[in-house]
Amino acid sequence: MKILVVGTLAFDNIETPFGKAERIVGGAANYIALSASYFSNSIDIVSIIGNDFPQDYLNLLAKRGINTSGIEKVANKKSFSWTGKYHLDMNTRDTLATDLNVLEDFNPQITDKSYAPDILMLGNLTPSVQLSVLKQMNKRPQLVVLDTMNFWMDTQLETLLEVLKGIDVLTINDEEARQLSGEYSLKKASKRILEMGPKYLIIKKGENGALLFHEDKIFFAPALPLEEVFDPTGAGDTFAGGFIGYLAKSKTLSFDNFKTALIHGSVMASFCVEDFGPQRLMKLNKTEINNRLQQFIDIVQFSHS
Amino acid sequence: MKILVVGTLAFDNIETPFGKAERIVGGAANYIALSASYFSNSIDIVSIIGNDFPQDYLNLLAKRGINTSGIEKVANKKSFSWTGKYHLDMNTRDTLATDLNVLEDFNPQITDKSYAPDILMLGNLTPSVQLSVLKQMNKRPQLVVLDTMNFWMDTQLETLLEVLKGIDVLTINDEEARQLSGEYSLKKASKRILEMGPKYLIIKKGENGALLFHEDKIFFAPALPLEEVFDPTGAGDTFAGGFIGYLAKSKTLSFDNFKTALIHGSVMASFCVEDFGPQRLMKLNKTEINNRLQQFIDIVQFSHS
Numbered sequence: 001m002k003i004l005v006v007g008t009l010a011f012d013n014i015e016t017p018f019g020k021a022e023r024i025v026g027g028a029a030n031y032i033a034l035s036a037s038y039f040s041n042s043i044d045i046v047s048i049i050g051n052d053f054p055q056d057y058l059n060l061l062a063k064r065g066i067n068t069s070g071i072e073k074v075a076n077k078k079s080f081s082w083t084g085k086y087h088l089d090m091n092t093r094d095t096l097a098t099d100l101n102v103l104e105d106f107n108p109q110i111t112d113k114s115y116a117p118d119i120l121m122l123g124n125l126t127p128s129v130q131l132s133v134l135k136q137m138n139k140r141p142q143l144v145v146l147d148t149m150n151f152w153m154d155t156q157l158e159t160l161l162e163v164l165k166g167i168d169v170l171t172i173n174d175e176e177a178r179q180l181s182g183e184y185s186l187k188k189a190s191k192r193i194l195e196m197g198p199k200y201l202i203i204k205k206g207e208n209g210a211l212l213f214h215e216d217k218i219f220f221a222p223a224l225p226l227e228e229v230f231d232p233t234g235a236g237d238t239f240a241g242g243f244i245g246y247l248a249k250s251k252t253l254s255f256d257n258f259k260t261a262l263i264h265g266s267v268m269a270s271f272c273v274e275d276f277g278p279q280r281l282m283k284l285n286k287t288e289i290n291n292r293l294q295q296f297i298d299i300v301q302f303s304h305s
Numbered sequence: 306m307k308i309l310v311v312g313t314l315a316f317d318n319i320e321t322p323f324g325k326a327e328r329i330v331g332g333a334a335n336y337i338a339l340s341a342s343y344f345s346n347s348i349d350i351v352s353i354i355g356n357d358f359p360q361d362y363l364n365l366l367a368k369r370g371i372n373t374s375g376i377e378k379v380a381n382k383k384s385f386s387w388t389g390k391y392h393l394d395m396n397t398r399d400t401l402a403t404d405l406n407v408l409e410d411f412n413p414q415i416t417d418k419s420y421a422p423d424i425l426m427l428g429n430l431t432p433s434v435q436l437s438v439l440k441q442m443n444k445r446p447q448l449v450v451l452d453t454m455n456f457w458m459d460t461q462l463e464t465l466l467e468v469l470k471g472i473d474v475l476t477i478n479d480e481e482a483r484q485l486s487g488e489y490s491l492k493k494a495s496k497r498i499l500e501m502g503p504k505y506l507i508i509k510k511g512e513n514g515a516l517l518f519h520e521d522k523i524f525f526a527p528a529l530p531l532e533e534v535f536d537p538t539g540a541g542d543t544f545a546g547g548f549i550g551y552l553a554k555s556k557t558l559s560f561d562n563f564k565t566a567l568i569h570g571s572v573m574a575s576f577c578v579e580d581f582g583p584q585r586l587m588k589l590n591k592t593e594i595n596n597r598l599q600q601f602i603d604i605v606q607f608s609h610s
Contacts (some may be wrong), residue, residue, distance in 0.1 A: 088489060184393060187530040208513040211530060220527045220604045225492040225516060259607040293609070299525045300605040302564040304598070 001142070001248040004115055005032045006046045006108060006133050007123020007237075009053065009071065013083040013097075014276060016090070016231050024233075024277035025057050027080065028123030028147065031234035034281045035241025035268040036121075037064040038289060040248040044115060046070040046133075048106045050079035060282065070112070074102045090229045090273075091206040110136040119244050122146045122167070123237065127159040134166050143253055145169040145244055146198075147236065150176050165197040171240055173204045186211060187218075200258065202243075204236050212262050214255050221262040222299055224270045224292070231276045235269045238281060242268030267292045306447070306553040309420055310337045311351045311413060311438050312428020312542075314358065314376065318388040318402075319581065321395070321536050329538075329582035330362050332385065333428030333452065336539035339586045340546025340573040341426075342369040343594060344554040349420060351375040351438075355384035355407045365587065375417070379407045395534045395578075396511040415441040424549050427451045427472070428542065432464040439471050448558055450474040451503075452545055455481050470502040476545055478509045491516060492523075505563065507548075509541050517567050519560050526567040527604055529575045529597070536581045540574045543586060547573030572597045 007029030013022045029047045036043055044067045051074070058068045083097035106129060120141040122130045130146060144167040152160050153176065164170060170193065174186060180196075181189035186203055190213035193201050201213040207229065212219040243265035250257055270292060271280045312334030318327045334352045341348055349372045356379070363373045388402040411434060425446040427435045435451060449472040457465050458481065469475065475498065479491060485501075486494035491508055495518035498506050506518040512534065517524040548570035555562055575597060576585045 185530075185532055185534070187532050190530075205513070208510070209527075218530055218604055219607070220530075222514075222525045222527065222605075225490075225495075225523055225525075227490055227492050229490070256608060260609060263607055263609075297609055299523055300527075302524070302568055303561060304565060304568075304602060 001040070001118035001251055002042045002044070002116065003036055003040055003119045003121065003244055003248050004044045004046065004117035004141075005029045005036070005121045005123060006130075007032060007121070007125060008080050008103065009045075009047045009049050010080040010082055011052075012233055012277065013081070014231055014233050015085040017086065017088050018228070018230055019276075021231070021276040025054070026082065026234055026277055028125075028237045030061075031237035031272065031278060031281070032121055032123055032241035032244070033061065033066045034064065034278055035238040035265075035272070036245030036248065037066055038268070038284060038286075039242070039245030039264070041065040042248070043067065044070055044117070046108045046110065046115075048072045048074065048080075048102045048108075050074050050077045050102045053079045070115070072108070074105065077102045077105075084233070086232065090232050093232075108133055113138070117141045119143045119145065119248055121240065121244050122163075123240075124149050127152050127156045127163050131159060131163045131166075134163065143168050143244075143247065145171065145240065147171045147240055148176070150179055153179050161196060167198055169200040169202060170198040171202040171204060171236070173206070173236070177201070177203045190218075202262065204239065206232065206235070210239065210262060210266060212258060214258070217255055219255075219259045219262060221259075221266045222296070223266060224295055224299065226270065226273065229273045232273050233276075234278060235272045238272035239265040239269040242266070263293070263296050267296055306345070306423035306556055307347045307349070307421065308341055308345055308424045308426065308549055308553050309349045309351065309422035309446075310334045310341070310426045310428060311435075312337060312426070312430060313385055313408065314350075314352045314354050315385040315387055316357075317538055317582065318386070319536055319538050320390040322391065322393050323533070323535055324581075326536070326581040330359070331387065331539055331582055333430075333539075333542045335366075336542035336577065336583055336586070337426055337428055337546035337549070338366065338371045339369065339583055340543040340570075340577070341550030341553070342371055343573070343589060343591075344547070344550030344569070346370040347553070348372065349375055349422070351413045351415065351420075353377045353379065353385075353407045353411045353413075355379050355382045358384045375420070377413075379410065382407045382410075389538070391537065395537050398537075413438055418443070422446045424448045424450065424553055426545065426549050427468075428545075429454050432457050432461045432468050436464060436468045436471075439468065448473050448549075448552065450476065450545065450549055452476045452541065453481070455484055458484050466501060472503055474505040474507060475503040476507040476509060476541070478511070478541070482506070482508045495523075507567065509544065511537065511540070515544065515567060515571060517563060519563070522560055524560075524564045524567060526564075526571045527601070528571060529600055529604065531575065531578065534578045537578050538581075539583060540577045543577035544570040544574040547571070568598070568601050572601060
């Protein structure tokens with residue numbers, strides 16, 4: 001299955017209790033595509049960068065089989081940049097600076113007819129941009145996955161609600177699910193949100209795993225207890241990338257296969273947090289991924305008669 | 306397997322976002338024994354009550370096959386009482402009042418030779434009382450499970466550390482594991498704590514499930530997403546009761562069986578929180594328990610090749 005990822009490429013300045021790192025190459029599309037590339041070799045990125053974005057990095061993505069030709073380069077502007085500081089619990093963070101730069105002009109035109117994705121992944125972006133991309137699809141993709149955040153619920157709720165009507169899977173965190181639904185109980189929240197359009201809802205809970213809701217069914221993917229969560233930046237996007245990558249590889253869009261895909265998302269996210277930025281995601285191999293998958297199987301499997 | 310539960314019987318005054326309830330019969334021994342009684346019919350309680358404790362309630366426990374003859378009645382004092390208020394997240398609470406009353410004099414003498422438990426459950430109590438009970442065992446029980454809390458880490462750490470050397474399973478919550486070990490990562494914390502004596506560590510994370518650590522093995526039991534968590538009081542004790550009850554019934558003290566026991570603990574805890582106090586635990590039947598168990602299986606089971 002062909003994957004199209006629409007999302008940001010960015011520079012991240014990150015401070016965690018373990019240290020500081022500046023101008024790490026980040027962005028939703030970056031983490032999503034890298035993570036998915038371990039399962040699929042048909043991934044297109046549509047994104048935007050400034051004149052300061054390293055060509056070497058784009059070459060690295062291309063080496064992993066990712067098509068970067070849909071990344072627009074703006075000559076006289078800088079790339080999108082995010083600066084944040086994590087608290088000790090690593091589940092919460094403060095945004096210290098958001099420099100939109102090229103992102104202010106991001107108005108992707110999916111003109112190339114070769115973009116006929118089976119899976120469209122709309123990374124966290126202005127809902128109006130997400131809606132525009134969705135409307136440009138000549139043929140409705142088999143699966144549309146959307147990530148968003150509380151900021152858009154505060155500032156563009158109406159447009160966000162319109163996008164939600166056209167998608168299949170929504171990924172948000174627990175606080176965002178509560179905000180969007182007005183319900184504290186995640187089970188009640190999921191019912192409300194599934195009435196807004198998405199057929200599937202994934203609620204990400206960081207070190208407390210992730211929940212998948214569909215009709216009246218629930219599945220839970222744990223997070224692996226790690227010695228150290230080094231840097232959570234990009235973990236949610238890496239999770240989404242593993243999820244869609246596995247679906248693209250296995251080509252079955254059933255609830256049962258979504259469960260296994262969710263575990264693969266968790267596997268990839270567990271690597272992401274082990275180092276600053278996407279470094280860990282650059283150098284994985286199949287054995288490492290399979291061993292980690294086995295740990296996820298072991299941690300929840302039990303005998304019952 | 307014979308179970309001996311040493312712990313409190315109490316009156317709880319509880320305020321949650323859903324309402325208030327006063328003089329609910331609570332206490333660790335109460336929840337533990339009730340929960341275990343769905344799996345075992347050989348449960349002895351050693352506890353202490355005042356002149357205000359309802360005989361009717363003791364009769365209810367006895368009807369569930371629990372031996373209440375080891376509950377000391379103090380004629381001129383009142384029962385232990387706890388007053389607390391839960392925050393909206395239901396994972397955190399403020400203790401508004403702790404009236405020790407009869408608990409000030411609790412110095413249980415396990416004189417009756419008929420107490421020869423295979424499983425000794427030491428509910429949350431002063432560590433010196435827990436230590437005294439442990440030393441009074443003529444024959445070392447096959448399994449000693451201990452619950453404690455941050456208050457005893459603050460005030461009786463030395464005695465607590467001495468008790469820990471003599472037990473098999475410690476149950477605490479995530480914050481307590483961090484406090485006891487001085488490590489933020491729960492995986493690192495578990496290593497430190499397993500060096501203190503216990504062979505097994507159970508870290509309870511409320512609505513985020515529970516982790517079991519043993520040697521270098523980890524198991525995770527999820528919590529079931531519920532429409533409403535009505536009152537979390539006693540959920541941890543109910544969890545411990547289901548855990549030891551299942552072990553007593555299945556008579557196998559292996560890591561693999563501990564995993565299944567942990568799930569049974571989670572099953573019982575998921576009922577406990579559905580109503581004020583132990584009301585839900587009074588009127589369960591096997592079909593309800595089996596159906597809930599199936600939900601726990603469904604929520605984590607996935608296909609993998």
